[in-house]
């Protein structure tokens with residue numbers, strides 16, 4: 051049966067596709083490509099720190115199939131040093147500006163309202179806040195007024211100390227309750243519910259077992275009724291399972307989690323290695339939904 055395509059394909063514009071795409075309803079998944087304009091991110095610190103290198107890499111992520119490019123100027127890895135707003139602005143805004151006209155949505159990965167405001171003015175339309183609007187009292191109102199998309203992510207504690215000794219009675223139930231509460235707080239602050247996306251915060255105050263439980267039981271987070279974002283890309287729990295110390299070698303592990311998360315209903319996949327995720331998700335989605 052041939053079904054009319056109603057939504058743009060998530061991989062529109064991707065290079066290297068020699069075969070005609072399937073004429074079936076496209077699966078409801080999109081890729082958020084990670085663009086860290088930082089000297090100290092856990093897997094790509096310093097690689098895209100210079101503006102021109104960052105912009106070129108952002109364009110490459112889009113060419114590979116990213117529907118969103120997530121530009122970040124402050125690492126949230128365990129133990130990362132905080133970055134002053136002026137420094138974060140100087141890293142992020144020129145890159146957002148340069149990518150704003152490109153064929154993808156631009157997201158800013160920040161918990162500072164001042165940085166988000168400047169990025170939105172420069173053309174971003176998505177705020178990815180790992181503190182779920184708790185980090186800066188001005189953030190919820192800013193997001194509400196801008197009418198932009200927003201990702202609310204779960205984190206236990208704060209980046210400096212979050213991996214010290216994270217404990218939960220039931221990690222999935224507690225993350226779900228947190229996201230429900232943060233969604234209600236965002237809506238109460240005037241954020242439109244249809245703009246909200248939810249993220250269990252893989253690796254943010256979680257042990258290996260916590261991360262795996264969240265992935266295994268992701269349907270429980272999906273049941274909250276908003277698109278679920280999953281950010282497993284190159285993270286250390288994958289290294290613990292595979293024995294791969296170099297984060298660049300964790301692509302296959304990342305892809306496994308993406309496919310499992312898709313099957314459980316996740317819609318947005320935050321990854322560094324866009325081409326690998328795109329092919330895996332396209333095949334998995336066609337198998338599940340065609």
Ligand code: HH2
Nearest residue numbers: 086091092125126127201203249252281
């Ligand atoms: N993970 C990181 C940063 N931002 N945002 C969301 N929504 N979900 C995530 O899982 C997430 C995130 C950490 O990854 P990365 O940006 O590669 O590293 P760093 O924080 O060191 O820059």
